[in-house]
Amino acid sequence: MTKILSVENIELYYDHIYALKGVSIDVDEGETVALIGANGAGKSSILRAITGLRPVKSGQIFYQGQRLDGTPASDVVRKGISMVPEGRRAFPLMSVKDNLLMGAFTRTDKAEIEQTLENVLTRFPRLRERYHQQANTMSGGEQQMMVIGRALMARPKLLLLDEPSLGIAPKLVQDIARAIVAISRDEKVSILLVEQNSRMALSISNRAYALSTGSIALSGNSRDLMNDDRIKAAYLGGEL
Amino acid sequence: MSTILQIKNITKRYGGLTAVNDVSFDVNKGEILSVIGPNGAGKSTLFKLISSFVPATSGEVLFNGERISSLAPHKVARMGVVRTFQETTIFRSMTVRENIIVSHHLRSRASLFGFFLGTKQAKDDEAAFAASADDIVDFLGLQAIRNELASNLPQGHLRALGMAIGLATDPKVILLDEPFAGMNHDETMKMVGLVRRLRDERGVTVLLVEHDMPAVMKISDRIVCINFGQKLAEGTPQEIRENEKVIEAYLGSEDAAIGM
Amino acid sequence: QNATLKIGFVGVTSGPAAAWGISNQRSMEARAAWLNELGGVTIGDKTYNIEIVPFDDQKDPKRAIAGMEKMAQDGVHYVVGPNVDDGAAAVRPVAEQNGIMYFPYAFPKELYTPPASNAILGMVANYQSGPAIYKYLMENKGVKKVAFVAANESDPLSQRESGIAAAQALGLEVVSGNVTYQVDTTDFTPVLLPVIQASPDLLVLSGVSPANAPQLIRSARELGYTGLISTETAQDATVLAEGAGELAEGFISVGGASTPELASDAMNEFVERYTKMFGEYNDESNTKVYALEYIIETLKANPAAIDNVEEYKKTMDTFEAANPFMKGDAKLKYVGTTSFGQKRQVSVPLVVNEYKGGKFETLFVGQVD
C-alpha cells in the first residue's frame, strides 16, 4: 500500500502557544484514519497544518510523495485535498446549490462537475430536496451533509473531516457515520477523520491515532484500540 | 421537593416559523433536568425564553411563583436565573480571572458612582469579588490558566470559563447549553462531576441541553424531549431511553453495519 | 534689495468650497508676482516686495481663527478673507485684538457696521446688487413674479432672505421663497419642480456656487421653464458652458473686472499672467482682484498704516486712487455708508452680465455707495 499522506514530526505555534510538539501520522491510499484526543490536544491544528491554513514551525508534510507544507491554503485543494472544517462553516447566505458549486471552484470541466453534482445529490437525497434553500435555514444535520457534499465536489483524493458529529443529534450522527463509510467505499477516497465521538470514529476507521497535548500518545488498528484499556478508560467510557 | 421554575404553555414564533410551540413543564428545586431533541427542535430558543433574552409570543415562565417572562434579561439574571451560551461566550480580551471578577457584578453593593469614586464599600466589594473569583478558579480547577487571555484558551477551557462566569453570578438556576459538546469521554465525565458538585455543594438547580446521550443519561434526574418545538416526552432517563417516540425522532436505533 | 510686505489670505482652498478661496489666493499671487517683477511697490520711502501668506481654513471657523492667529504672529496686518459668514464672524475677535484689517467675502452686516471696524467687505453684497438687478429686470423685461432657491447653508440662506426683502420692497410678488437644496444634490429636478410650478418670471439662485449653477439652470430649462434666471454671485463662463451649454443662454449674474466694456489693458494683462501661472483663468477672480490693490494703494496713501491699522482707518474716509483695472477714470475708494453707516466696503463696479454664446456680455453697470 502506498502512502497518500505523511506528516513528519511537525511543530506548530499560535503566538506563544505550543500546539503541536512533533507529530507524525500517515494515511494510506483508500484508508480511513481516525484522529482522537482531548479538547485542545491539537487535532484541528494538524488538519490546519495539512491544508496550509497555519504554517508549521518545523517538520514536513508529504502528499503523494511531494512536499506539501508551504503550499498556500487555496492551492492545497487543487492538489486533491478537501477539508470539512470544524463547525461546518457553510456559506450561510448561499443556496445549497451555490454551496455545492463552490466546492468545485477549482475545477473547470463543466460536464464533469455536473456529473459529480449528480453523484453528491444521489448520495444525499436530502440536498436534492433542499436544492434552492438558503443554507442557514437548514438544520445542523442537513448542513453537515451539505458541507461534506461540498467537499466531495472537488473530487478529492484525500478528505479531511473535523468533528462532523459536533452538536448533531444521535440519530443524525449515525446517518453521517454511514455516509462516511459509503464515501470511503464508493469513491476510493482516503479519509482522515477527527472526532471527539471516539466510539463512532473507531468503529468506522481502519486505523487511529490518539493525540494528547500536542503529541501522539497511542496509535494502531482501530479494532484493537477499541479494546485497549487505556482508550476505553479515556475515550469510550463504559455503558451505552 | 418544591418547584422552582414553571414553564407554562410557552410559544415562540419567528415570522411564519414556530420555534417553540406550547411547551409546559416544571423544574424542581435542586434537580438536574436535561432538554434533548433533534437539531432545530427549539431547545436553545426555549432557554432564551426562560432567561428572557427573547420575548415569548405567548405563555409565561414563573420563578418561585413569580412571573419573569417579560423582565429584562439582566433583571432575570439578578433574580438568579442565569444562562450560558451554546457557542462558548466569554469576554475575549480579558484574562480568565478578569472574566470571573467582572461577572460578580450582580453581587456588588456599591453603586456605579461609588465605584467611580472608589468608596470604602466599593473597595470591599472588589476585595470580595477577587476572593470569590479565586474560589471559583479553585473549584473548577482552572488555577493553571487563571492569567491567560480568554481568547487563547482551547475549547474545553472556554467551556469551563463559561461555567465559571455563570457561577460568579451566584445563580439559583443555571441554564447550560451543550456544555459537553466537543469534549471526549474523559473530559465529559469530569464536567459531569462538576455539574453534580454544583448542585450538591452549591444547591444550584441545573437545566441543560445536550446531544451527548451517555452523559445526559448519567447526569439527569429527569429529561424533557422536544421535537418540532413541541414537548414529545418527559420522564426519567430510563423512561426516555425506552420511549418509542423519542427513539424514532431522536435517538435512532443501533446500527450493526457501523458498529454503533 | 527690497524689504518684504506680507499680506495674508485666510480662506478656503480645499474641499467642497475650494473654488472660492482659490480664486482669491491666485489673483493675489498673480498680482503680487507681477508687481514684484516690476520692481516692487514703493510705500513711503521704502520699496517692498509683496509676499502673500496663505492659510487654508478648510471652511472651518475654528481653523479660520488659527489662521488669523498665525497672521498676527507673522506680523501681518492686512488679510484677505475669510470666504464665508461663520469664518468671518469667528476671526473678528482675533483681528480686533491684534490690529488686523481683513477683507471678508461674506455679507453679514454686523461685520461692517459699528462697533465693528476692522472688516472691509471685498465685493458687492447681494443686498446691494439684488435690488439693482431686480429693478432693471422689472423695467426692461417686465418681471412681476419672482422665485428664490438657495442651498441649505448659512451664506446662501442669508442671501435669499435679503433678496426676498429687496424684491418685496420693489413691489415684486415672491411666488416661491422657501425651497432649498443640499449642496451635494446630483439631480435638481425634484428640487425645482415645485418652484417651476409656481410659474415665476424670474428665478433667483441665491448665493449659488459655480458648481451648482449649471445644474440648476439645466434642470429648470428641462422642466420647461422659459423665464429669466439670475444670481448675485460671480460665475465662471467655462463652467456654465460645460455644465449647461445652450441652456445657460440668457443667464444673468454678477461679473467684474474682466468684462470687455470695462477691462483696461492692465486687466487684460492680468488675465494673461494669471492664465500663464495657473493654467486657466477663473471668471470668479474678477471680483477678487481688488482687495490686494486696495490694501497697497491705501498704504501708499498713508505709509504710517503699514503696521498701524488705526492710521489705515483714518485714511479710508478720504482715500482715492486710480483704478488700474478699469478703462476711463474710475477710482478706487471706500464706500458702504448707506449699508453700514461707515465706509467699510471697497468700491467696485457692479457689473451685471448676461451669458451669451459661451461668454458673458454686459447688461448694465452700476455703482454702490
Place this chain on the structure above:
Amino acid sequence: MDTKKLLGFAVFLLAVFVLVPLFIGATGRVDFFYTLTSVALLSVGAAGVWLTFYIGRINIGQGAYALVGGYVSAILVTQAGVSFWLTLPLAGLFCAAISVVIGLPILRLRGVYFAMVTLVLTEVARLSALALPVTNGAKGITSIPLPGELSFFGLTIIPAFGSLSNPRIGFYMMAVVLMVVTYLVLWRIVNSRLGHLCRSLQQNEELSASIGVNTAYLRVLAYAISSFFGGIAGAMFASIAQSIYPSSFVVADSVNFMLYCFLGGLGYVFGPMLGTLLLYFGWDLLSIAKQYQLLVYSGVMILLMLVLPNGVLSLLDKKEGRA
C-alpha cells in the same frame, strides 16, 4: 495610583500649565496658545468619542453635541444674560440630556449602523440649527461677549476675560483645566468597575446582560458622559469665536473626533489626547507645504496607519508588553 503614575501626572501638569506658557513666552509664538487651546478642547470632545468606543460603539456624531453645546451657551449668554461660567456645565448637561433621548433608541444599533446613524446626527443638528427660530437660523449668533468674572462670596476665582490684556492665555488655561479634569474622569472610569463593565459590553453584550449588567443603562450612561464632554467643548469654542453658526461643527468635525481616537490608539486612555495633538497641530505645521498641505497631511496619516495600525500609543506596547 502608584507613585510612578503620580509622578507622571505631576510632570504632565507642570508641562501644560507652566512649561508651555514659558516656552511660548520665550519663543514669542503666541499663536500657539490658540492652537493648543483648540487641541485641548478638541481632545475633550475626543475623550467622549473614545468612551463610546470603549463600550463598542463607533461614534461619528460628536460634532452634533459640540454644536448643541455651543448654541446652548451662546443663547443663554446673549438672550438670558446668564454667566458664561454657569452656561458651561449647563451646555454639557443639556447635551447629556438630549443624548439620553437619542441614545435610548439608537444605542441598540451596532457596528457600522450605529456609526452611520451618528454620522447623520451631525447633519440633523446642522439642519435643525438652520431651521429653529431660537438659534437665529442661518445668521448664527454673533457678538457673544467674552466670559465675565467668576467669583464666590466676593472672591474672584476667574477674572473677566475682557479685562485681560491677553484673553488667549485665559482661554488656554481654562481649556487645559477642562482637559485635565476630563482625562482624570476618563482615567478613573476606565480603572474602576465602571470601566470593566464597559469593557465587558464592548466584548460581548449578550454575555454582559446575562451576568446581570443593565446594558441599556450602561450604554446610555457612557453615551451621556461622552455627549457632556462634546457639549462643553462646543460651548468653549463658541465663546472663543464669540460667534456660532450652524456650520460651526459639521460632519468633518465629527469624523475628525473619531480619527483623533484612532490615531492615538483605541486601547489607551490618553490616545485621543495624543491623536488630537498630532493631527490638529500637524495640519497647522504643514501649512509650509503650501498647496501640497492636504496631500502631505493625508499621506502621513496613511503611513502612520500602515506602520502603527493600532494607534501611535501602541509603540509603548512593544517595550512593555501590555498586560
Place this chain on the structure above:
Amino acid sequence: MEQIIANGLYLGAQYALIALGLTLIFSLMNVLNFAHGQMYVFGGFVTYTVVVQLGLPFIVGLFASAIVLAVMGAAIEKFLFAPVVRRSKRDESTMLLAAGVAFFLDAVILLFFGEKQRGVPKIVNGVFNWDMRIIMPYDRILIGVLAILLIVAFIAFMNYSKTGRAMRALAQDKMAAQLMGVNVARYSMIGFALGAMLAGLVGGLLVTITGVNLGMGGPTSIKAFLMIMIGGAGVISGAIAGGFILGMMESVGLTVLSAYGDITYLVIFASLMVFLAVRPQGLMGKPWG
C-alpha cells in the same frame, strides 16, 4: 405624481449603483470605505478629461474611468487595506485609513483636476415630454437605463459567474472560501477593484448630467452610507433597495414638503433614525445573535 416617480426612479438607479460598490467592499473586507465618494468624483474627472480635454468619444471616457478606478482600487486594497487589516486589532481601525485615503484623493483631485466644476456636454439632446405629466430629458433617460443595465449585469455577475460566487463566499466565510480554493488576497483585491470601478462608472455616467467638482466626494459617501444602512450593510439586494428608496424619498419629500421650507432632509434623516431604531439591521441585513 408620475413625474415624482420618474424622478425617484432615475435618482434611485444612480444611487443604487453607488451603493453597490460600497456594499461590495464592505461585505468583503468589513471596510467602510469613506473614500467611495472621492472615487466617484475621480471617475467623473477621468471621463471629463478624456472626453473634453482629449476630445474622444464618451464611451471611451467611460471605459477609461472604469479601468483607472479598477486599477486604483486594486492598488489601494493591496498596498493599504490588506496590510492594515492583517495587522490591526480592531476592524474599525481601517476607518482611519479609509478617511486618510479620502483626504488623499481629495488632495490629488485638487492638484490634478483643479477646483472648478467640470462637465461633459450633453450626449443626447431633447426632452421627453408625456403630456406635461412626465418630463424627462433623453440624456437622463439614457443614463438611467444604462445604470439599471449595469445593476442587472452586476447582479448577474455576482450570482452566476464563478468569480461572483467566489466573492460572495469570501464575504460569508473567509476560511471556508479558502478551503474551496479561493485565493483570499486575490479575490479581496478583485472585489475592491470592482467596487471602485462601479464608483468610477457612476462618476463617468453622471458627469454628463451633473458634472463633477471636488466637493462632491464626501457628501456622496455619506449618501451612500445612508443607502446601505436602509437596505442592510453588506447585502447586495439591500444596497439596491436602499438606493431606490432614498431616491424616491428625496423625490417625494422635495415635492411634498417644499411648502414647509428647509426640512426635507431633516425629515428624511429623522425618519431614517426612527426606522433603524425599529429595525436595527436595515431592510435586509442580517440580525446579530
